[in-house]
Amino acid sequence: MNTAYEPTIGLEIHAELATSSKMFCACTVVDSTQAEPNIAVCPVCAGMPGVLPVLNQRAVEFGLRVALALECEIPPTSIFARKNYFYPDLPKGYQISQYDQPLARNGRLAILTSQGERLIRVRRVHLEEDTGKLTHVAAEGGGYSLIDLNRAGVPLLEIVSEPDLHTAEEVRAYAMALRSLLRYLGVNSGDMQKGVLRIEPNISVRPAGSQELGTRSEIKNLNSFRALERSVDFEIRRQSELLRQGKPVVQETRGWDEAADATVPQRSKEEAHDYRYFPEPDLPPLALDPGRVEQVRGRLPELPIARLRRFQEQYGLNAYDAQVLTAEMEVADYFEAALAAAPGAAPKSLANWITGELFALTNQAGVEFDPQRVPAQALAGLVQMVASGAINQSTGKAVLAEMFRSGRPAAQIVAERGLEQISDRGKIASLVRETLEAHPQQVKAYLNGKETLARWLFGQVMRAAQGQANPLVVQEELEGQLQRLKKAR
């Protein structure tokens, strides 16, 4: 008999906040994957004796934006705490974090999956500082480690979900929705490769119907959504298999081995760590008066889920199109700018041009979406030319490719290449007549009942027009002339 197993998954997400200076000192935040090591370090973030932290209010504001966007409760006071442990990338020997009184609690985030929409509860959101980076160098006669403190003291926001997720698809949807939210709020670039967004799922599996949660494992070092989804999938299968064989699941931290397509145990700590949290005496409690919270709330942009719903209602888009358009704020803005510039255009058609053609061109070029590459007004111009019949759909695609390549407007490309669509009824009538005269055998077969030849004849007309004839007019004219020939018999 096959027992069903039910996975329970929670996510801990660490997002670097894109402030210009560090959390507790005036050092500039640099791209720690690019910058010269230890270029942005001062006595404070190097943990020199006698230094004191001073809270970056911008980081608080960024944290608040996220907390409010996640519909969290914001207590009037939150408290920084010291998390004590030894490691060379932690210059003070403790990390300033928040413990029992975090910035925010009890929020939620809506996600969309193939199963529909679900609300995932967010347990807490808190501020803390990042650590430095160690590089271990193997060398003859013993290796050594290098420390780069550029990242030490960079503000981090930790966002902890409740264990409300049950599938790898949901995990991915939640992580992507959160990433989208962070980018909308302008607080994080979402670049997992650079480590500014770190996602750590914790996963347990239990027999369906069981009340108790199973033993959980945590996965660290995931640097893509693909790795996230695959690792969660793997872990669910691994744990279910262990349970099925009656073997225990060990509580541990595991890493993702991309090459092996598997999670692997990471060196487990000798003992459970007691971080001996206590309130950070160097920072007064962070008091947030309601006025300040409301001010930040008032400046929140329209959030991805709200925009998605509005796109569905206002523009009649389906959920899929609306989600693709709203996942990135700049795409959604681009769509609305183009729509405003082409008032007559059908939203669905415009959505297709963006998510179909334009995204394809962007992917082929291997670049990020750039709203300036084909400005929204230029796309609107193109879409209007297609809608008005000045050019047809396939010409339109070719023109867009040229616009993407050269940056020139559609009208210029069309005029230069003589790509305007033939819609003139007289001209098309003579094209049809010429085509029928050129293919008497096929016309005869048609008149004898082989009606499918109408499609072939249509193709011949379009070919004669070098694809520039308005297909609707061609269709009408062709049907008319064939009818007349039928009657004439």
Added chain:
Amino acid sequence: MQLCDLPAYQLVEMIKRRQVSAVEVLESTLQRIQAVDGLPGSLAAEGGALETDKVHAFITLTAERARRQAEQVDEAIRAGEDPGPLAGVPFTVKDIFCVRDTPSTAGSRILANFVAPYTATPVARMEAAGGVMLGKVNLDEFTYGSSSESSAFQPSPRNPWDTSRVPGGSSGGCTAAVAAGEGPLSLGTDTAGSIRQPAAFCGVVGMKPTYGRVSRYGLIAFGSSLDCPGPVAHQVRDAALMLQAIAGRDPRDATAANIPVEDYLARLEEEVRGLRIGLSPDYFRITYPDPQGEGFRQEPLPAAISDAVMRAAGRLAELGADIVEDVPMPHTRFGIPAYFVISRVEAASNLHRYDGVKYGYRTPDYVDDLNEMYRRTRAQGFGPQPKLRILMGMYVSAAQYSQQYYTLALRVRTLIRGDFEAAFDPAGRYRLHALLTPTTPTTAFPIGDVYGDSVLMQYADQLTVPANHAGIPGISLPAGFDEAGLPIGVQLLGPDFSEALLLRLGRAFEMVTAEDAWRQRQPPVLNGVRG
């Protein structure tokens, strides 16, 4: 009388009037140091035993740096500029403050080779005011002690009134230096009494300002929620002058108060008539846990000390102050146990950064394991006092004990503050402007007497630590001598930011006792030196 024996405010006037140059004042002070200080503290620790009649206040004398600063002061004056309110005043700094390009050791082997890359705010402010830093003076290792004996840099400071005795601590180097004329001002720190207790032992003025009144930036932390930098001086006016220079908000210290600094000098000599001064029986006994078992034991203070406080109250009453007796301060006796917990939790965490990775001492032993490097570095680098504090701090902050100790200690702290709030409440029963108490339960004890028994040593702070818990200011004033000729200190405690009032009361006491015979004594270490 030599230049180095003059109070700071007089030196400033003389230097500004060009009656004497800053360089001359400095040279006089350096000569005094040469004459009385003996070997500076060092890790080698040899030879100190031979100099039993010296003060040994210094760890690092920065004479050349001081000469350059003094010359700059003189140049400014020649150019008609004002070098500031501390123009040309030589001062010492407890070696717990970072001073750029200067060894900043905290009296510990683990920081013996550490040269600070920046300057602590209070030191920078004194220098900006024209002060001339003489160097760094000795202290208990990381300020953990009440005798200055626990420094890794030996010999430890001696009491100028009796060099067989301790100067108190942890700012023992500061108070010994001031008492011996090695600079009229010194910058100390007070976590449980570390300015006031050695000030009492050495017969000088020492003030712990309100928590947050003086920036802690650059002060190597002990108990971060208790540490206060403050002035040590011969006279109250000098303490006021120095506090004026160092007080005020600091964008580098989030716990520094954002409240305007009063003018401490303007009303310094105003009369004290009508001010209400309290006396509390809870400050005239020492209460400590019974080492044999449960409960507390109580002992009265030595008569010489109680008498000195009562005499001081009498003199203030002569000036028209109202003396209010029997003010209850019932939580005073819990001050030390609560302090044990809070300060050690903070200290253990504050000491985490000394790990041999970035700066300071690292074990010379070859080890290929990170944890082993940490263990050996810290085992070799820390002396017994930091180790005791780390052990206890780790223990009481462990997850399973934290509620029972740390959380409870914070509650006790609130109760202690409550005692003061009730006493100072302008609408309350006592409506005190200040509480007058003994500073210490004993006068200076002999070197080696109490050292090692850190619990007993800690009870030397019983009468000073409540102010640190409550965050309020306190000042210790010289108030006479005991039978052995050792200085006795009295303490005035006031509400938050009442420094100006405490200084005014202190100055009034100073003036009314100016002609007393005890005021005319000088420390024996200066016999034959002062001329």
